[in-house]
Amino acid sequence: xxxxxxxxxxxxxxxxxxxxxxxxxxxxxxxxxxxxxxxxxxxxxxxxxxxxxxxxxxxxxxxxxxxxxxxxxxxxxxxxxxxxxxxxxxxxxxxxxxxxxxxxxxxxxxxxxxxxxxxxxxxxxxxxxxxxxxxxxxxxxxxxxxxxxxxxxxxxxxxxxxxxxxxxxxxxxxxxxxxxxxxxxxxxxxxxxxxxxxxxxxxxxxxxxxxxxxxxxxxxxxxxxxxxxxxxxxxxxxxxxxxxxxxxxxxxxxxxxxxxxxxxxxxxxxxxxxxxxxxxxxxxxxxxxxxxxxxxxxxxxxxxxxxxxxxxxxxxxxxxxx
Numbered sequence: 001x002x003x004x005x006x007x008x009x010x011x012x013x014x015x016x017x018x019x020x021x022x023x024x025x026x027x028x029x030x031x032x033x034x035x036x037x038x039x040x041x042x043x044x045x046x047x048x049x050x051x052x053x054x055x056x057x058x059x060x061x062x063x064x065x066x067x068x069x070x071x072x073x074x075x076x077x078x079x080x081x082x083x084x085x086x087x088x089x090x091x092x093x094x095x096x097x098x099x100x101x102x103x104x105x106x107x108x109x110x111x112x113x114x115x116x117x118x119x120x121x122x123x124x125x126x127x128x129x130x131x132x133x134x135x136x137x138x139x140x141x142x143x144x145x146x147x148x149x150x151x152x153x154x155x156x157x158x159x160x161x162x163x164x165x166x167x168x169x170x171x172x173x174x175x176x177x178x179x180x181x182x183x184x185x186x187x188x189x190x191x192x193x194x195x196x197x198x199x200x201x202x203x204x205x206x207x208x209x210x211x212x213x214x215x216x217x218x219x220x221x222x223x224x225x226x227x228x229x230x231x232x233x234x235x236x237x238x239x240x241x242x243x244x245x246x247x248x249x250x251x252x253x254x255x256x257x258x259x260x261x262x263x264x265x266x267x268x269x270x271x272x273x274x275x276x277x278x279x280x281x282x283x284x285x286x287x288x289x290x291x292x293x294x295x296x297x298x299x300x301x302x303x304x305x306x307x308x309x310x311x312x313x314x315x316x317x318x319x320x321x322x
Contacts, residue, residue, distance in 0.1 A: 001051040001306075012072070013063075013097055017084050021093050022070035023063040025101065027055035032130075032318050033103045035061040035094070037110030037118050039136075042235025044069025044228065052109065057318040061106070063097055065090055065117075068231045075231035078188045078195060085235065087244045091121045098128060107316065111135030112274070112299065116244060116251065119282075123257045131316055132263040132289075135309060136271060136299050137279035139251045140244040142177075148273050149176045149240070152209055155272065159208035166201030180241035187234035195230060202233040209273040213298030220300070255285045263289030264312045268297030268305060 010024035027050075034053050038045050045062045053060050066085040067075040074080060094117075098106065107130050108118045115134040122129045138144060153160030164172045164179065171182035186198035203221040210216040221229065263286055267279040276293055283291035292312070297305040 001048065001310075002054060003051065004047065005050050005055050007050075013093070013100055015066075015089075015093055015096065017089075018073070019066050019084065019093075020072045021063055021066065021097065022072075023061065023097055023101075025059060025061050026050045027053065027058050027060040029059055031055075031057050031059040032316075033059045033061060033101075033106035035063070035098075035106050035108055037094075037108060037114035037121075038062075038065065038069075039110065039112030039114045040068065040232050040235060041065060041113045041117075041239045042068040042075060042232040043113075044071075044231075053313060054318075058107075059103075061097075061101065061103075063093075066093065068228075068235060074227065075234045076227040078190060082188075082235065082238045085238065087117065087120055087239075087246060090117055091124055094121050095125060095128070104128075105130045107131045107133070109133045109313075112138055113140070113239070116140040116246075119251045119255075119258075120246065122261065123251065123254045126257050126261060129261050132258070132261055133266070133309070133312060133316075134263070135266045135301070135305070136274055137265050137267050137282055138274050139249075139278055139282070140239070140246060141252075141278075142243045142248055144274065144278060145180075145240045145243055146176050147275070148209070149180065149205075152272050156208045156211075159205055163201060163205040166198060177241050177243070180237045184234065184237040184241055187230065187237055196226070199226070199230045199233045202237065203229050206233075210298060210300050212272065213268075213270060213300050214296060214302045215300040216298065252281060252285060255282060258286050259288060261288055265289055265291045266305065266309055266312070267291065267293055268299060268301065269293050269295045270298040273299050 005026050007024035007026045012020040036049050044064045064071040105128050110118050115137050167182035206221045265279045267276045294305045296302045
C-alpha cells in the first residue's frame with residue numbers, strides 16, 4: 001500500500017431527501033479519477049483505503065454510503081429511517097457525487113458488497129466508467145444471500161445455531177430472509193440493550209464465516225466501535241433481507257452493458273462466504289474482464305491477493321480522460 005495521506009478536500013453532499021453523504025478526495029487533484037466503493041453494506045470507508053492508489057497519479061475519491069461512517073443520519077440511531085437506503089438510491093448518490101466533483105469518467109474499485117454496487121452503477125452508467133477493479137465479487141442474488149446466512153452454516157453449525165437463537169423463536173423456522181428481517185427489527189429496537197445484543201449476535205456470525213481464512217482474526221467485526229458495528233449489522237440486515245432490491249440475476253443478465261470497459265476480478269479460492277462461482281459466472285459473460293483466482297486467499301485477502309491487486313492497479317493507465 002502507498003504511504004498514509006490526508007484528503008485535500010472533503011465535504012457532505014446533500015442528496016435532497018434528508019441524507020448527507022460524506023466524501024473526500026486525496027492524492028493528485030489533476031490525476032486520473034478513481035472512486036473507492038466500500039463493502040458491508042454499512043461498513044464505511046477506512047483511512048487505509050486512501051492508500052490503494054498512487055497519490056501522484058490518481059485523484060482518489062472515497063465516500064461513506066448512506067447512514068454509515070461519517071454520513072448522516074447514522075444507522076446506529078434507531079430513529080434513523082432506512083427506507084430511503086436502497087441500491088437504487090446509492091447509485092443515484094454516486095452519480096450526484098460524480099457531477100458535484102466535476103468528474104467526467106472514473107475508475108471504480110471496491111469489493112464484497114461494494115462489487116454489487118459497482119456493477120449496478122456501471123450497468124446504469126457505462127459511459128461514465130473507464131475501468132473496473134473488483135475484489136471478492138458478489139452480486140447479492142438471493143442464492144448468494146441464502147448461502148452466506150444458511151448454506152455456509154454446514155461448516156459452522158454451532159455458530160449458525162447461535163445466530164438463529166438471536167431472533168425470536170417464531171422467526172427461526174422461516175427462510176433466511178425472514179431471519180434477516182427479524183434482525184432488522186431488533187437492531188432498530190428502542191431498547192439499547194436489545195440493539196446491542198442483536199448487533200453482537202450478528203457480528204459473531206460474520207466473524208465465524210471468515211474465521212478460517214489466512215487473514216481471519218478473532219472478533220474481526222465484533223471488535224469495531226459499537227456504533228460502527230450497530231450501523232453495519234443494521235444496514236446489512238436491511239439490504240440482505242431485501243436481496244438489495246435487485247431483480248434476481250439482473251447484474252449477470254445485463255453484464256453486456258459493460259462491453260468495452262476493461263475489468264479485473266480478483267477472488268480468493270478459499271472465500272467461504274462468497275464462493276468463487278459468482279466471479280466465474282461474471283467473467284464468462286463480461287468479455288473485457290479477466291478473473292484472477294488467488295489460491296491462498298479468502299474474503300479478507302492475503303499477501304498474495306494484495307500483490308495481485310497492486311500489480312493490476314499499477315498497470316492502469318494514469319492518463320486522465322476528457
